[in-house]
Amino acid sequence: MIERPRPIEVTEGERAFEDVLRTVEEMNTPDGHKAELIRGKIVVSAWSRLRYFIPMESLREQLTEHVAADQVATHAPFLFSFPSVGRAYGPDLYVVDRSAFLTEERHGDGEALSLVAEFTSTSTRDADWREKLQVHGQLVPVYLVVDMQEDEITCFSDPSPQGYRAHRTVSFGTPLPVPAPFSCEIDTTAFKAAAG
Known part of the structure; x- marks a missing residue:
């Protein structure tokens, strides 16, 4: 299968969000692929490339030192839904309340x-920089876009109904300040080796 995402059109109003989300959750995607609900469409795309693992794990390890006791930093493959905008994403890496996993549902709230971190690829870059930025910018305290094509990382923070009010971009190899609730500095040295 090629890396390009494959959208499946979902007509607005045709099915309730929960029905569409259930379809996404129950899809038998090929190994190494995930299904998300993006722009009202079910999109199947490849998980991150192997060379992304080192920077992804470096970021997870660094964040783990700064998460609250009732949270976890992980890159486990789970969907998180945003019912008010009819979206469901499987973030590359995220920090989430442990209580989100205490449910019989197949997706988290x-x-x-x-915090959400997306590692861009040619197939997902547009969604990471546009749609996910817009949706997360209204709710998630920190959104990191690790741009593997441009060799830089951007930290968005201070969400509002109009989107994030603050952001900062640094090149790989430069420390990145991450504001509250983490209040830490990310060492991006490991990101340079995986850059494409």
Whole structure:
């Protein structure tokens, strides 16, 4: 299968959000692929490339030192839903309340996320920089876009109904300040080796 995402059109109003979300959750995607609900469409795309693992794990390890006791930093493959905008994403890496996993549902509540990090690829870059930025910018305290094509990382913070009010971009190899609730500095040295 090629890396390009494959959208499946979902006509607005045709099915309730929960029905569409259930379809996404129950899809038998090929190994190495995930299904998300983006722009009202079910999109199947490849998980991150192997070379992304080192920077992804470096980021997870650094964040783990700064998460609250009732939270976890992980890159486990789970969907998080945003019912008010009819979206469901499987973040590359995220920090979430542990209570989000105490459910029989197959997806977590997007409101339990305190940080989302997306590692861009040619197939997902547009969604990471546009749609996900817009949706997360109204709710998630910190959104990191690790732009693997441009060799830089951007930290968005201070969400509002109009989107994030603050952001900062640094090149790989430069420390990145991450504001509250983490209040830490991310060492991006490991990101340079994986850059494309």
